Amino acid sequence: MRAAVIAPDGRFEVAEVPEPKPGPGELLLRVTSCGFCGSDIKARPIMPEGTIMGHEFGGEVVGVGSGTSSTWREGTHAAVLPALSCGTCDWCRSGFVIHCPQVRLVGLGGAGGGFAEFAVITEAASIPLTPRVNSRYSALVEPFAVGLHTIHTGGLREGDDVLVIGAGSVGLTTAAWAKVRGAGSITVVDPVEARRDVAKVFGADVVLASVEEAPRNSYDLVAECVGHAELLDDCVARARPRSRVVVAGVDHLPKQFTSSSAIMKETTLTFAVYYSPAEFETVIEAIADGVIDPAPLLAKEVPLDQVNEAFADLTASAVSGRILVTP
Ligand SMILES: [Zn+2]
Numbered sequence: 001m002r003a004a005v006i007a008p009d010g011r012f013e014v015a016e017v018p019e020p021k022p023g024p025g026e027l028l029l030r031v032t033s034c035g036f037c038g039s040d041i042k043a044r045p046i047m048p049e050g051t052i053m054g055h056e057f058g059g060e061v062v063g064v065g066s067g068t069s070s071t072w073r074e075g076t077h078a079a080v081l082p083a084l085s086c087g088t089c090d091w092c093r094s095g096f097v098i099h100c101p102q103v104r105l106v107g108l109g110g111a112g113g114g115f116a117e118f119a120v121i122t123e124a125a126s127i128p129l130t131p132r133v134n135s136r137y138s139a140l141v142e143p144f145a146v147g148l149h150t151i152h153t154g155g156l157r158e159g160d161d162v163l164v165i166g167a168g169s170v171g172l173t174t175a176a177w178a179k180v181r182g183a184g185s186i187t188v189v190d191p192v193e194a195r196r197d198v199a200k201v202f203g204a205d206v207v208l209a210s211v212e213e214a215p216r217n218s219y220d221l222v223a224e225c226v227g228h229a230e231l232l233d234d235c236v237a238r239a240r241p242r243s244r245v246v247v248a249g250v251d252h253l254p255k256q257f258t259s260s261s262a263i264m265k266e267t268t269l270t271f272a273v274y275y276s277p278a279e280f281e282t283v284i285e286a287i288a289d290g291v292i293d294p295a296p297l298l299a300k301e302v303p304l305d306q307v308n309e310a311f312a313d314l315t316a317s318a319v320s321g322r323i324l325v326t327p
């Protein structure tokens with residue numbers, strides 16, 4: 001099969017690689033499309049040569065391993081939850097599969113990802129797509145699950161005034177779910193005008209170019225969706241006393257944080273990563289029911305050969321929304 005693998009120079013190279021075979025409890029998926037995100041930018045330099053990246057994808061079942069449930073048939077479409085876990089530990093049983101001690105991250109070095117014609121995924125991590133969801137959106141289930149998990153972890157309550165910092169896909173999907181779940185008001189901050197425009201489509205009542213423009217002590221939930229930990233002081237400053245700040249953006253660098261104002265306000269500071277199978281199912285139902293329209297998140301679709309160009313566009317923030325690679 002053809003796959004975009006990490007080459008010795010760290011770029012992607014489209015190569016012919018062996019087609020994976022589904023083992024017991026696994027499915028062979030023909031990848032419909034696969035998205036990129038900021039995590040890929042951060043992870044690519046540390047991925048070993050030959051890695052098949054891509055953790056936001058869906059596909060059509062074209063092979064069924066032994067011992068899988070009888071409901072899987074060839075032709076069924078699935079969205080991939082890109083964390084393969086043991087399925088039996090307490091974390092797996094409670095749905096927090098990312099914390100399973102045996103977890104393998106799909107497309108981030110633990111198992112082959114979606115920048116390939118085919119991928120093998122456990123049936124537990126293959127979330128069936130109802131026929132009511134257009135299969136071209138299967139790769140967008142993951143980003144919407146990130147947003148849903150962010151508002152769950154942040155403890156969004158109906159009527160909350162919500163401030164979302166960053167209108168990349170995490171911020172946009174967080175805003176979209178805040179809207180669906182009855183936020184009182186939604187303010188989204190992003191310096192890029194095109195992204196602010198998409199934020200309005202996803203439910204933002206107010207869009208701002210800079211966090212400095214957001215009033216202090218005014219929000220019940222602040223979501224940091226950029227991955228710049230130096231924004232934490234700004235987040236706490238905007239939060240009301242005894243309210244919540246949820247961090248969904250990943251920062252690998254040490255940054256300063258002044259705890260005094262968070263202490264004086266008794267801010268709940270929490271962090272969100274990944275999602276549960278139930279959250280994937282919720283996203284799929286919401287798309288099927290028209291509660292969430294994923295279309296505005298889809299910037300463009302490109303063939304596998306253009307994976308390097310698409311990656312460059314993403315790195316330069318040249319597009320708002322997802323570029324999907326269609327192997
Ligand atoms: Zn991602």
Ligand SMILES: [Zn+2]
Binds near residue numbers: 085086087092101102
């Ligand atoms: Zn487990």
